[in-house]
Amino acid sequence: AQSVTQLDSHVSVSEGTPVLLRCNYSSSYSPSLFWYVQHPNKGLQLLLKYTSAATLVKGINGFEAEFKKSETSFHLTKPSAHMSDAAEYFCVQHTGGFKTIFGAGTRLFVKA
């Protein structure tokens, strides 16, 4: 069965330090992968997406993610965290028939 695993339920960083949110996917073919951010009591905002073009994908707000087929990973990174980055992040995979598989989410805390 296809799945998306976000390895950390919580990540805490200090403002100005790098952010790494980990995501592993399970798919028998080249997937479409997405990262979304959800601020409290809000909907999901698309950060970036991978659709078999460049393996390093740049998104909004300084985030980027690298698709690594050998590791079945699609980790989200940002060089320097900002207080406004504190939110819930979801890694999502699209499968055939446009089914979506959501990761469980990673809560990012940013300390001043």
Added chain:
Amino acid sequence: GAVVSQHPSRVICKSGTSVKIECRSLDFQATTMFWYRQFPKQSLMLMATSNEGSKATYEQGVEKDKFLINHASLTLSTLTVTSAHPEVSSFYICGGEGGNTIYFGEGSWLTVV
């Protein structure tokens, strides 16, 4: 980027009444729309997928007569919670498919008292 508008953002209704939540794609046509439910501190749970002009496909365990979904046009889908009871109080999020990407609405808090 593509925008999905969801309304109302918050609604309180009495048990036994019905409430409608609207989901509109503002600057693109969404052939497929999705409705999700999200419990506190959890991921999104897909309730149903709707295609314009046809009946929605409900996920296992979702009662279709309690959660009526209409997708009458390429820019509008509605979720009607019928005969609501407190157990359906939750955060509901819609998403519209555009260019192989799902764009989400801002969500609707439903509280049934």
